[in-house]
Amino acid sequence: xxxxKLQGLGNDFIxxxxxxxxxxxxAELAVRLCDRNFxxxxxxxxxxxxSDIADYTMRIINADGSEAEQCGNAIRCxxxxxxxxxxxxxxxxxxxxxxxxxxxxxxxxxxxxxxxxVQVRVDMGxxxxxxxxxxxxxxxxxxxxxxxxxxxxxxRFTAVSMGNPHCVIFVDDAAEFDLHTWGPKLETHPxxxxxxxxxxxxxxxxxxxxxRVWERGAGPTLACGTGACATLVAAVLAGQTERTAxxxxxxxxxxxxxNERNNxxxxxxxxxxxFTGEVPGNVLAKAGAR
Numbered sequence: 001x002x003x004x005k006l007q008g009l010g011n012d013f014i015x016x017x018x019x020x021x022x023x024x025x026x027a028e029l030a031v032r033l034c035d036r037n038f039x040x041x042x043x044x045x046x047x048x049x050x051s052d053i054a055d056y057t058m059r060i061i062n063a064d065g066s067e068a069e070q071c072g073n074a075i076r077c078x079x080x081x082x083x084x085x086x087x088x089x090x091x092x093x094x095x096x097x098x099x100x101x102x103x104x105x106x107x108x109x110x111x112x113x114x115x116x117x118v119q120v121r122v123d124m125g126x127x128x129x130x131x132x133x134x135x136x137x138x139x140x141x142x143x144x145x146x147x148x149x150x151x152x153x154x155x156r157f158t159a160v161s162m163g164n165p166h167c168v169i170f171v172d173d174a175a176e177f178d179l180h181t182w183g184p185k186l187e188t189h190p191x192x193x194x195x196x197x198x199x200x201x202x203x204x205x206x207x208x209x210x211x212r213v214w215e216r217g218a219g220p221t222l223a224c225g226t227g228a229c230a231t232l233v234a235a236v237l238a239g240q241t242e243r244t245a246x247x248x249x250x251x252x253x254x255x256x257x258x259n260e261r262n263n264x265x266x267x268x269x270x271x272x273x274x275f276t277g278e279v280p281g282n283v284l285a286k287a288g289a290r
Contacts, residue, residue: 001016001278001279001284002016002017002018002276002277002278002279003015003016003033003040003276003277003278003279004081004085004273004275004276005040005042005273005274005275005276005277006077006080006081006271006272006273006274007073007077007251007271007272007274008072008073008074008076008077008223008225008251008269008270008271008272009073009222009223009249009251009252009253009254009269009270010221010222010223010250010251010252011043011071011073011074011221011222011223011224011225011251012041012042012043012274013042013043013044013045013046013060013073013074013077014033014034014040014042014044014045014046015046015048015077015078015081016045016046016047016048017047017048017081017082017085017087019047019048019049020049020050021049022047022049022059023047025287026045026047026059026061027061027065027066027067028065028287029045029061029284029287030044030045030061030062030063030064030065031063031064031065031287032283032286032287033045033279033283033287034062034063035063040277040279042063043062043063043215043218043221044060044061044062044063044068044071044074044217044218045060045061046058046059046060046061046074046077046078047059047061048078048081048082048087051098051104053096053098053103053104054095054096054097054098054104054105055082055088055095055096055097056078056082056087056095056097056098057097057098057099058074058075058078058097058098058099059100060074060100062215062216062217062218063217063218063219064217064218065217066216066217067100068100068101068164068216068217069099069100069101069102069163069164070099070100070101070102070162070163070164070226071099071164071224071225071226072122072124072162072224072225072226072227072228072229072254072267072269073223073224073225073269073271074225075097075099075105075107075120075122075225076107076120076122076225076269076270076271077271078097079095079097079107079109079117079120079122079271080109080116080117080120080271080272080273082095082097083095083109083116083117084116084117084273090115093108093109093110093111094106094107094108094109095107095109099163100163101161101163101164102124102125102162102163103125105122105123105124105125106122106123107120107121107122107123108120108121108122117271118270118271119268119269119270119271120268120269120270120271121266121267121268122225122266122267122268123264123265123266124162124163124225124226124229124264124265124266124267125162125163125264125265126263126264126265127160127161127162127229127230127233127258127263127265128160128161128162129141129142129143129159129160129161129233129237130142131143131159133161134159134160134161134165134166135161135165135192135193135194136159136165136191136192136193137190137191137192137193138159138191142158142159142160142237143157143158143159144158144234144237144238145157145158145238146158146159148167148186148189148191150182150185150186150189151185153182155169155182155186156169156170157169157186158233158234158237158238159196160229160230160233160234161230162226162229162230162265163226164197164216164226165192165194165195165196165197165216166196166197166198166199166226166227166230167186167187167189167191167192167196167197167198167199168199168201168230168231168233168234169186169198169199169200169201170201170202170203170234170238170240171200171201171202172202173202174200174201174202174210174211174212175202175210175212175250177200177212179200179212179213179214179220180220182198182200182214183198183214183219183220184214184219186198186214187214187216195216195217196216197213197214197215197216197224197226197227197230198213198214198216199211199212199213199224199227199230199231199234200212200213200214201231201234201235203235203240203241204248205241206240206241206242206245207241207242207244207245207246208241208245208246208248209231209232209235209240209241209245209246209247209248210247210248211224211227211228211231211247211248211249212249212250213227213249215227221251222249222250222251222252223249223250223251223252223254224249225254225267225269228247228249228254228256228267229256229265229267231247231256232245232247232256232257232258232265233258233265236258243257243258243259243260244256244257244258252269252270253269254267254268254269255267255268255269256268
């Protein structure tokens with residue numbers, strides 16, 4: 001099985017094309033291949049598959065074997081993968097990628113001097129703010145500045161879905177916040193029936209927020225595109241930023257815009273190839289893949 005490893009701000013993925021459908025043992029394969037000690041190492045395994053409504057569809061299997069509905073960094077990586085490998089007409093710089101949680105999403109490609117993709121702007125769709133649809137167990141539209149408790153510690157969060165559920169919490173210093181203690185406890189809080197991605201955010205100015213993320217199914221990652229989008233939405237709802245701002249993550253910056261006219265979120269950021277390779281048949285067999 002041939003693969004390309006790509007990363008968007010350090011959020012890295014093993015991207016596989018050429019399959020007609022999601023492999024039966026995709027979860028077992030992801031757990032094995034994403035292992036950073038005994039596998040290739042990645043935050044997720046992404047399959048690029050045919051689509052009836054877009055140029056391609058992507059299915060994202062997290063490092064723990066669970067499936068993610070959407071991932072902003074992964075969609076940029078997939079867009080680069082299909083363009084750079086000439087899986088679409090190279091005269092096109094506007095594509096659509098289908099996701100499980102947010103349908104077909106338009107992407108705009110910026111090319112470098114070598115004719116390869118260096119940056120991708122993604123139409124991430126409209127944020128979902130109704131509590132039951134995020135989903136949470138809370139009635140509210142929006143669920144904003146809502147109290148949540150974990151092991152006796154009180155936080156306040158805003159719930160946002162960008163095709164996947166997010167719990168955004170403002171803290172004094174996101175860069176130094178203890179992700180490993182509070183991330184898993186909040187990810188699995190009873191408020192979130194499908195678990196949640198948890199963002200800890202410090203607003204630095206009206207045009208700049210700093211965020212750290214505990215991703216559902218992956219743990220702490222260097223970046224989360226949908227989390228950056230959810231962060232801007234929460235910051236705008238709280239009156240702390242403008243509708244366009246830079247969100248700084250551990251792996252770098254994303255430019256996020258919440259368009260007032262059409263209510264859609266636009267995310268702009270890089271995607272890079274790390275390396276290519278091939279998984280030998282004996283490794284596939286150990287993972288239960290055929």
